[in-house]
Amino acid sequence: MDVFNVIDCDGKKIRDKEVIDYIQQRLETDASFAPSLRSSVGVMPTEEHTSIEFTGTDRPGLFSEVCAVLADLHCNVVNAEIWTHNDRAAAVVHVTDHSTGYAIKDPKRLSTIKELLFNVLRGYDDFRKAKTSLSPPGIMNRERRLHQIMFDDRDYERVEKAVGRVEDKSSRPQVTVLNIEKDYTVITMRSKDRPKLLFDIVCTLTDMQYVVFHGMVNTGRTEAYQEFYIRHVDGLPISSEAERERVIQCLEAAIERRASEGLELELCTEDRVGLLSDITRIFRENSLSIKRAEISTIGGKVKDTFYVTDVTGNPVDPKIIDSIRRQIGHTKLQVKRSTILAPKPPKETTTGFFLGNFFKARTFQTFKLIRSYS
Structure with a gap:
């Protein structure tokens, strides 16, 4: 039996019956859904859009260049999710044909889109091969797929930071992997809390076959x-130091990928052809770097969220933001919050957490998994 104590995004108890019914319906529907192929996770046929997936080396202006190519090819971006981590970038983008408003089906045109995007992603000195793929028209969980894409791209491998950029190791999540029982491996994690944190971790453990x-x-x-008790699908706990280190790296990456780094900007306006290309071009011309983005279009209106820094990864000058808002429109582009200078949580030893769960139970909201085989 699995027991969840949950709240909504505002920290309040969920009272909306429609939301509760929807959650129950999805859980009952997906309970027996166990796809055998990773590439098929969450994919169902539809004629609404074409799904584009890509990975490449992150650089300032990359997403702007991608949007410009799509606009030139008469593709309208209706939904997208873009993540960057460890100098790698990945995205799942849903596009439609400008003229029809539906998925693009012409094989020759799809091949052209793939080729031109690959040229943009490849850059000039990409030491890893860029990848683009055009999925059959379908509905997929973009976030679930992004974890798989970045995991396959090995973004969990640490890279040397550019000169002048110092990595703050104290802000990284703390992950420990211990074999304290012969039948299980115990994983403990301590990090800044955020929405969908549990989802990200469970996705990664599943992709790693645990x-x-x-x-x-x-x-x-x-x-x-x-704190999780896990075993590999073959029934064995983690058995080597190399496997242990890989699990730690992958879980750190899972926690960090969705971390909201930078200044949060929200764009709300009427949709039009080439809008995203124009917005990202303005960002690029003002030396902003997009660290993460969520693009959505509902009923002819867009609601896009961008997390931005300057090209060196530092906070953006407020004067530049004011200039950008004047170009786009103060009512259309809103400044939400900045996470770069957020206060760091107090330090605590892993041992203290591992042995102190029972003492913290009264001061934390608690979620428990009991005999979960998911």
């Missing part, structure tokens, strides 16, 4: 503490 048997998650005002 099964969660027991677990507990405690969340406070700013932090999350997680």
Whole structure:
């Protein structure tokens, strides 16, 4: 039995019956859904859009160049999710044909789109091969797919930072992997709390072919503490130091990928052809770097969220933001918040957490997994 204590995005109890019914319906529907191929996870046929996936070396202006190519090819971006991590970039983009408003089906045109995007992503000195793929028209969980794409791209491998950029290791999540019982490996994680953190971790464990048997998650005002008892699908716990290090790296990456780095900007306006290309071009011309983005279009209106820094990864000059808002429109582009200078949570030893769960239970909202075989 799995027990979840959940709240909505505003931290309040969920009382909307439609939301509760929807959650129940999805859980009952997906309970027996166990796809055998990773590439088929969450994919269902539709005629609404064409899905484009890509990975490449991150650089300032990359997403702007991608949007410009799509606009030139008469593709309208209706939904997209873009993540960057460890100098790698990945995206799942849903596009439609400008003239029809539906998925693009012409094989020759699809081949041209793939080729031109590959040329943009390849850049000039990409030491890893860029990848683009055009999925059959379908509905997929973009976030689920992005975890798979970045995992396959090995973004969890640490790279040397550019000169002048110092990595703050104290802000990285703390992950420990211990074999304290012969039948299970115990994983403990401590990080800043955020929406969808548990989803990101479970996706990664699943992609790495591990099964969660027991677990507990405690969340406070700013932090999350997680503890899982896992085994590999072959029934064995983690058995080597190399495997242990790989699990730690992959879980750190899973936590960091969706971390909201930078200044959050929200664009709300009427949709039009080439809008995203124009917005990202303005960002690029003002030396902004997009660290993460969520693009959505509903009923002819766009609601896009961008997390931006300057090209060196530092906070953006407020004067530049004011200039950009004047170009786009103050009512259309809103400044939400900045996460670069957010206060760091107090330090705590892993041992203290591992042995202290029972003492924290009264001060944290608690979620428990009991005998979970998902």
